[in-house]
Amino acid sequence: MPVDQFPVEAGHIMMFARAVGDDNPIYRDDVHAKSSETGIIIAPPTFVQASAQFDPDYRLRPKPGEPWFGSGREPSGTPDTQGGTAARGLHAEQHYEYHRHIGPGDVLSAKSIPGKTWEKQGRRGGLLKFSENVTEYRDQNGELVITARSIGVITEKAAE
Amino acid sequence: MSLKLNEVKVGDTHEEVVVEDLKRTQIVQYAGASGDYNPVHTDNEYVTKVAGYPTVFAHGMLTMGLTGKAITNYVGDGRLTNFGVRFSKQVWPGDTLTTNLTVTEVATEGDSPSISLDVVTTNAEGDVVVKGTATARIDA
Secondary structure: OOOOOOOOOOOOHHHHHHHHHOOOOOOOOOOHHOOOOOOOOOOOOOHHHHHHHHHHOOOOOOOOOOOOOOOOOOOOOHHHHHHHHHHHHEEEEEEEEOOOOOOOOOOEEEEEEEEEEEEEEOOOOOEEEEEEEEEEOOOOOOOOOEEEEEEEEEEEOOOO | OOOOHHOOOOOOOOEEEEEEEOOHHHHHHHHHHHHOOOOHHHHHHHHOOOOOOOOOOOOHHHHHHHHHHHHHHHHHOEEEEEEEEEEEOOOOOOOOEEEEEEEEEEEOOOOOOEEEEEEEEEOOOOEEEEEEEEEEEEEO
8 A cells, every 4th residue: 555654663563563463572672672683673574564554545444524334323334335345355465575674763655556457257256356566665765675565356245 | 583504404394373262352453553444354243234244354464464473483583585475265253373384495595595485374174274485584
């Protein structure tokens, strides 16, 4: 996802590591990190996925005053079809290339380049529509730090 | 902790249980940390009545993050150079996931040796939930 400013913060790294059940002190303990090979707290391998937090238009985050397809008084706050499409978008593949490991203090920017799209008949989900996206994460000096390639799929009906 | 060239060979394996009895609350934690609030992962009312799934399910990226923990525990901190997976099956609350790593290549060319890993994470039924590869620097 494209973002102009993704400040990498120690507290965010700690929360992210907790969420993936990783108690490794390299993700939270400055003293431990100083005496380790990296010398600094680093982010877990999949952390840049959290750049979604810094995309102002990210569609999978509720925003004040806007319809949200999750439940409230009703099972969905938007007409069925809209929520249905979002719910049928699944992640098919994710690849990362690490040029440097990032840590607190880095300020990243991300640019996405749409890749190939293709269709395939699925066994369980009906027609599958695939799309590829390459995101380049650069640091405050413009250096490429992580290249991410993701493949998304939209299924005709809920996958089992 | 890091791997040394003379301590690793093709065929070496590492196995790790990366989550036991996955809780819905951990999926909520991941939604909050990652910023992916798609209600299919956290909203049972929505996911059963609108999206048509039996219950909420984990973000693919949570499963990849759990899998990454096994890799970094094996290769050491800041050593990864590539990590990629294909998501093959959904992960549900209550799942216990085990990651298996196998060394497929030890590259010694140049001054920075590296290893390639085959990465497979399975649920308690033995179904593969993610499958992929990783490469990492090791010590000469």
